[in-house]
Amino acid sequence: MYDYVVVGAGSAGSALAARLSEDPAVQVALIEAGPRDTAEEIHIPVAFPALFKGPLDWDLDSEPEPGLGGRRAYLPRGRVLGGSSSMNAMIYIRGAKADYDEWAAAGADGWSYDEVLPYFLKSEDNERGKDAYHGVGGPLSVSDGRSLHPLCDAYLAAAEQAGYSRNEDFNGVTQLGVGRYQLTQRNGMRCSTAVAFLHPALERPNLTVITGAVAQRVLFDGDRATGVAIVQDGEQRVIDARREVVLAAGAYGSAHLLLLSGVGPAEQLSAFGIDVVRDLPVGEHLQDHPSVFLNYRTDRESLMTALTGENVALLQEHGRGPLTSNVGEAGGFIQTRAGLAGPDVQFHQAPVLFHEEGLGAPVTHGFAMGACVIKPTSRGRLSLRSASPGSAPRIVHNYLTTEEDRASMVAGLRIVLEMAAQPALREVITGEFSIPASDSDADLLDFARRTAQTLYHPTSTCAIGAVVDPRLRVFGLRGLRVADASVMPSVVRGNTNAPTIMIGEKAAAMIAEELESEGTVR
Incomplete structure (x- = not known):
């Protein structure tokens, strides 16, 4: 018997379980479907694409996406301690101040930017030091990139030539501009x-950390959650x-588990x-960031040949060099039209080819430049495929199915082409690998439909105000919370790992407050 059972040892779940266990009077169990995070490819930053479609990947696929010409999108998610934070590109971005203020204005009390910032700061140990926007002394190391690839220098110079200003801190005063990303890395x-x-x-x-354990359903006594049924080594x-049971299995996993447990749309x-425990819109309002990458050939050395003895020594002895690259080293944020509360497009640049949803081999030296819609108005849905926990859910994001999203994507891709035409990039480009036929709206949109992929940021399937209250308690049920990216009322403008960690931190703090108010903390 545990006080708290946390399902999912990912970005939020690991933080939540660790924080809860700081109180020695509280017994915590953390359930993870995958194994310990011992694979070398996890820890060497540049190697993360090697994890795609492997044993540490849930390896999900969407249903045919209507906005992508009926293509299915590949949806990698981490199945290992650390979850997707063990296989992501390590970019540390919080999103725009407006994101959180919009949440609060819509009824998510306690989730405004000023109210969540302390939880970001609590986690952070930023090598740049402490200021109004950054913390030090937290468990999460945040550092500047140590690869500093010359192809990224060319990209940033081209972006400035195209009229976009440099931004040295996307988590500071403004998110707008171009620059290198800070990363969740420690010593490279x-x-x-x-x-x-x-x-x-x-x-x-x-x-107690229980690995190799797949959650089957949440168990209830009336309206109270009493535990979790799991299968481990073939044994139930x-x-x-x-x-409490706290679900932290991600926007796909937490919603799927609730549905299997009888919490979701009754029909x-x-x-x-499945017996209906509570009729709630679980799985609705799914949001994600669609991204499109253009790829160019170059005669400059890319990350394709990074795995050398010299670079291994650089990594092992100095924590530097190409093997520390997070692949998406540089990028930025822009507003493509007036009247927006924040950016609607994010850029990523990788000093290596990145194509076929990250599954294509880098067959020649090249680089990729991507545009991503980060304030999508498209809404998707996660639903059951069957009542069997072993069946993957049905997922459709409806990428690029609204006029606003198509307009942002077309504008973003046109800017990428504009950057590629600048002197700094013309000097290193030797040919095209995969780009649109022209800069016409029709050709840009056609290219997007044929090549768009997830940027790995699903959210909002158990959103605050729809499925959970602002303290993340599932409406109408006792002893059940959700604490991961699924509770975001809307996806933030940027990479979602840092905000998901913040959600884990804030959930732990709220639970501790409740314990203290009950006088149960020793």
């Missing part, structure tokens, strides 16, 4: 939430929760013969 190696939060907590006697078990559940 990945600093996942498993490394940052979980590893230091593993020796605590009040924290029940992990009992004295106080859908009944169609699969």
Whole structure:
């Protein structure tokens, strides 16, 4: 019997479980479907694409996407301690101040920018030091990139030649501009939430980490969650929760588990013969960032040949060099039209070819430049495929199905072409690898439909105000919370790992406050 059972040891779950276990009077169980994070490809930053479609990847696919010509999108998610923070590009971005203020204005009390900033700062150990926007001394190392690839220098110079200003800190005064991203790295190696939060907590006697355990459903006694049914090594078990079950399995995983447990749209559940515990819009309002990459050939050395003995020594001895690259080293944020509260397009540049949804081999030296719609108005849905926990859910994002999203994507791609035409990039480009036929709206949109991919940022399937209250408690049920990217009322303008960690931090703080108010903390 545990006080808290946390499902999912990813970006939020690892932080949440580690923080809860700081109180020695609280017994915490953390359930993770995958194994320990021992694979070398996790920790060497540049190697993360090698994890795609491997044993540490949930390897999901969307349903045919109507806005992408009926293509299915590949949806990688981490199945390992650290979750997707163990296989992401390590970019540390919080999003725009307006994102959180919009949440609060819509009824998410306590989630305005000024109210969530302390939880970002609490996690952070930024090598640049402490100021109004950055913290030091937290478990999560945030550092400047150590690869500093010359192809990224050319990209940034071209962006400035095209009229876009440099921004040295996307998490500071303004998000707009171009620059190099700060990363969740420590001494040039990945600093996942498993490394940052979980590893230091593993020796605590009040924290039990259960790996290789697939959650089947949440168990209820009436309207109270009492535990989680799991399968581990082919054996069915029940992990009992004295106080709460907290789902932190991500925008896909948490919503899927709720549906399997009888929490979701009653009509859908009944169609699969699942008893309805609570009728809620679980799985609705799915949001994600669609991204499109243009690829160019070059005669300059790219990351394709980074794996050399010299570079291995640089990594091992100095924590520097090409093997520390997060691939998407540089980029930025812009507003493509007037009247927006924040940026609507984000750029990424990689000093290596990045094509076929990240699954294409870098067959020649080249580089990629991407445009991503970061304030999408398209809404998708996650639903059941069957009542079997072993069946993947049905996922459709409806990428690029609204006029606003198509306009942002077309404008963003046109700017990428404009950057490629600047002297700094013309000097290094030797040919085209994969780009639109022209800069016409029709050709840009056609290219987007044929090549768009996820930027790995699904959110909002258990949103505050729809499925959970501002304290992340599932409406109408006791002893059940959700604490991960699924609770975002809308996706933030930028990479979602840092905001998801913040959600784990804030959830832990709210739970601790409630324990203290009850007088149960010793």
